[in-house]
Amino acid sequence: MTKARILIVDDEISNIEIMNALLEDDYDVCFATSGQQALDTARIAQPDLILLDVLMPDLDGFQVCQRLKSDAILADIPVIFTTGLGDTEDEMRGLALGAIDYVTKPIQPAILRARVGNHVELKRLRDQLAAMAVTDALTGLSNRRHLEKSLEAEASRLARTGEWLSVAMLDIDFFKQFNDTYGHPAGDRCITMVAAALTRAVKRAGDLSARYGGEEFACILSGTDPHSAELVAQEILLQVQSLNIPHEMSQISPFITVSIGVASARCTAGADIGRWIAEADRQLYSAKREGRNRIAL
Numbered sequence: 001m002t003k004a005r006i007l008i009v010d011d012e013i014s015n016i017e018i019m020n021a022l023l024e025d026d027y028d029v030c031f032a033t034s035g036q037q038a039l040d041t042a043r044i045a046q047p048d049l050i051l052l053d054v055l056m057p058d059l060d061g062f063q064v065c066q067r068l069k070s071d072a073i074l075a076d077i078p079v080i081f082t083t084g085l086g087d088t089e090d091e092m093r094g095l096a097l098g099a100i101d102y103v104t105k106p107i108q109p110a111i112l113r114a115r116v117g118n119h120v121e122l123k124r125l126r127d128q129l130a131a132m133a134v135t136d137a138l139t140g141l142s143n144r145r146h147l148e149k150s151l152e153a154e155a156s157r158l159a160r161t162g163e164w165l166s167v168a169m170l171d172i173d174f175f176k177q178f179n180d181t182y183g184h185p186a187g188d189r190c191i192t193m194v195a196a197a198l199t200r201a202v203k204r205a206g207d208l209s210a211r212y213g214g215e216e217f218a219c220i221l222s223g224t225d226p227h228s229a230e231l232v233a234q235e236i237l238l239q240v241q242s243l244n245i246p247h248e249m250s251q252i253s254p255f256i257t258v259s260i261g262v263a264s265a266r267c268t269a270g271a272d273i274g275r276w277i278a279e280a281d282r283q284l285y286s287a288k289r290e291g292r293n294r295i296a297l
């Protein structure tokens with residue numbers, strides 16, 4: 001397991017040294033000695049936890065916390081205030097700003113380590129949960145919900161420039177017979193291999209592949225016009241064919257194949273993502289009807 005990263009923010013070097021000595025064996029520690037430097041470093045280092053001094057010249061810890069919490073990229077990083085300010089008001093203010101904990105100086109080594117340990121563990125579990133919520137467990141691809149959310153975000157992003165967006169839907173051919181012939185566990189392995197083939201074919205930044213249902217997949221091809229989408233779909237067909245997964249009961253090939261439907265449209269403000277999904281699905285149905293192992297668009 002990689003070490004969690006902790007950002008220590010304090011305008012007094014001696015405080016940083018004390019905390020670093022307590023944490024450096026177990027964590028990947030980085031530092032900042034001012035509020036502004038803390039914000040810059042947080043953005044670059046993406047720490048798992050921030051130990052934040054309150055009293056600092058210029059931007060103080062409360063202001064830094066406020067800015068962290070109102071920044072979408074940084075808001076989820078847990079913040080523990082470390083401060084000489086011991087009174088309840090200050091502690092309440094810190095917690096109200098979204099800090100997860102508050103420890104007072106002088107630092108009690110065992111307490112600092114225990115609290116840091118607890119919050120790092122919670123952060124790790126939270127990250128795991130967030131990843132699971134968007135991932136298909138069998139294939140490791142995105143799940144359907146994540147694909148739909150991403151499609152919505154991508155379509156509205158591209159609407160500003162009116163760019164093309166294409167969606168490819170694919171479905172494994174004669175998969176019922178595959179399961180019947182080789183068994184359900186082999187079917188699962190086949191689905192996983194097709195997912196890997198898909199990942200090899202769909203790899204541009206902004207693209208996304210998902211398991212849409214049982215043996216159905218969907219891809220977002222961002223900024224991709226119909227011609228380029230067809231090229232990607234051809235690459236998917238090739239990648240799946242070259243898996244050479246035997247399928248003796250397929251009516252069209254000795255190996256596993258897929259059929260692909262592609263929908264392309266220029267993005268416009270407020271466009272419903274259903275139009276891509278429904279059209280790709282219609283085209284997929286055409287590809288099946290026209291003989292399978294092919295693309296319809």
Ligand code: GH3
Pocket residue numbers: 171172173174175176177179183184185186187188191213214215288292
């Ligand atoms: P077509 O060429 O028309 O697509 O024929 P098909 O047999 O593939 O038909 P369809 O797409 O309707 O069949 C889906 C089959 O996929 C039915 C189901 O048993 C199987 N399946 C769905 N999800 C899973 C899964 O997670 N694992 C396995 N092993 N099989 C699955």
Ligand code: MG
Pocket residue numbers: 010011012053054055056
């Ligand atoms: Mg200070």
Ligand code: MG
Pocket residue numbers: 171172214215216
């Ligand atoms: Mg199907």
Ligand code: MG
Pocket residue numbers: 171172173174175176215
């Ligand atoms: Mg099928």
